[in-house]
Amino acid sequence: MRILVTGGAGFIGSNLVRMLVARGHQVLNIDKLTYAGNLASLGEVGYAPNYRFAQVDICNPDAMRVAFANLRPEAVMHLAAESHVDRSIEGPMEFVRSNVVGTVCLLEASREYLSSFKVPPSAFRFLHVSTDEVYGSLGESGSFTETTPYDPHSPYSASKASADHFARAWYSTFGLPVIVTNCSNNYGPYQFPEKLIPVVILKALSGEPIPVYGEGKNVRDWLYVEDHAEALLAVLERGKVGETYNIGGGNEMRNIDLVRFLCSLLDEEVKGEKVKAEGKEGRSFADQIMFVKDRPGHDIRYAIDSAKIRNQLGWNPKHDSESGFRNTIQWYLKNKAWWQAILDGTYRLERLGLSEAV
Numbered sequence: 001m002r003i004l005v006t007g008g009a010g011f012i013g014s015n016l017v018r019m020l021v022a023r024g025h026q027v028l029n030i031d032k033l034t035y036a037g038n039l040a041s042l043g044e045v046g047y048a049p050n051y052r053f054a055q056v057d058i059c060n061p062d063a064m065r066v067a068f069a070n071l072r073p074e075a076v077m078h079l080a081a082e083s084h085v086d087r088s089i090e091g092p093m094e095f096v097r098s099n100v101v102g103t104v105c106l107l108e109a110s111r112e113y114l115s116s117f118k119v120p121p122s123a124f125r126f127l128h129v130s131t132d133e134v135y136g137s138l139g140e141s142g143s144f145t146e147t148t149p150y151d152p153h154s155p156y157s158a159s160k161a162s163a164d165h166f167a168r169a170w171y172s173t174f175g176l177p178v179i180v181t182n183c184s185n186n187y188g189p190y191q192f193p194e195k196l197i198p199v200v201i202l203k204a205l206s207g208e209p210i211p212v213y214g215e216g217k218n219v220r221d222w223l224y225v226e227d228h229a230e231a232l233l234a235v236l237e238r239g240k241v242g243e244t245y246n247i248g249g250g251n252e253m254r255n256i257d258l259v260r261f262l263c264s265l266l267d268e269e270v271k272g273e274k275v276k277a278e279g280k281e282g283r284s285f286a287d288q289i290m291f292v293k294d295r296p297g298h299d300i301r302y303a304i305d306s307a308k309i310r311n312q313l314g315w316n317p318k319h320d321s322e323s324g325f326r327n328t329i330q331w332y333l334k335n336k337a338w339w340q341a342i343l344d345g346t347y348r349l350e351r352l353g354l355s356e357a358v
């Protein structure tokens with residue numbers, strides 16, 4: 001398929017693009033390259049004949065017209081978004097602009113493309129990728145289904161909820177063939193070091209305190225990013241237009257249990273000389289855990305019911321928490337150049353197509 005991916009230089013986007021390109025799809029990756037967009041996350045994919053990249057803001061209608069005309073996509077997979085809850089509390093407006101206005105601009109650009117190029121809706125799909133945070137916060141039991149009413153709490157989840165509503169409105173009102181997906185917490189290679197998993201790994205390795213918000217009792221469901229990418233492709237290929245699909249990893253954990261588990265895996269993976277050299281012999285990375293001020297409005301628990309996508313589309317996550325988290329730790333241990341450049345700020349040069357040596 002010819003697929004226009006938005007946000008393909010981000011964490012989930014780059015993992016998805018890698019998979020699509022490897023499977024032979026023609027991909028045009030549109031990314032504005034804001035702070036978390038990083039072309040280094042795509043590496044060798046950049047040279048594939050079935051991959052192209054354009055640094056484009058989805059809010060720029062002229063640039064989007066050119067992108068649609070160049071690719072003539074059969075599908076849009078919309079992942080471009082501001083995604084970090086803490087940042088949305090610090091500065092909500094960027095979330096409104098990227099997630100709400102950006103999505104509406106893209107819906108409009110898609111509608112205009114179908115009309116200008118006389119593409120029948122049956123030959124096109126718009127996959128809007130969203131989050132389980134739109135459903136709000138659960139108590140100790142229950143899980144979100146596709147019919148759970150929306151109840152977002154953070155500026156981030158409110159912006160995603162709004163975008164979901166706009167996407168569905170373009171289906172109901174204009175007949176744009178929209179499908180919405182809502183996923184749980186993703187983790188895996190190339191995740192920007194502001195989210196919990198890379199924060200834990202990198203703080204542990206640097207010997208700094210590992211911050212756990214509040215008492216660490218909040219519960220999240222963890223989905224390995226490659227399983228998520230597989231789910232998105234299953235929805236694109238076999239999902240029903242106008243429907244919503246929840247995508248969860250089936251790995252619910254309290255934050256503190258997860259952080260302790262990651263520390264125990266790190267103890268095993270970073271053993272021997274390095275640990276000795278840092279004077280940590282006989283100690284666990286868990287000793288670095290520090291409880292810090294809680295996130296305002298911190299949702300207690302997310303749990304997702306993935307029965308619909310499992311039963312109707314035959315998708316199942318392949319990674320359990322042991323294999324997924326171990327792979328992730330090993331990836332961060334092997335790919336220091338990737339994250340060190342982010343910590344140093346030098347990865348920004350990648351966006352300009354320049355190397356550090358220039």
Ligand SMILES: Cc1cn([C@H]2C[C@H](O)[C@@H](COP(=O)(O)OP(=O)(O)O[C@H]3O[C@H](C)C(=O)[C@H](O)[C@H]3O)O2)c(=O)[nH]c1=O
Pocket residue numbers: 083084085086130131132133183184185186194195196197199211212213214218219220255295
């Ligand atoms: C960064 C950080 C986080 N936390 C806590 C806060 C959460 O309860 C949990 C995970 O936090 P994180 O910011 O990694 O992810 P969420 O706020 O759950 O949201 C994430 O998963 C959803 C589905 C999206 O849609 C978001 O885009 C994505 O960012 O760990 C800490 O305790 N310490 C830390 O240093």
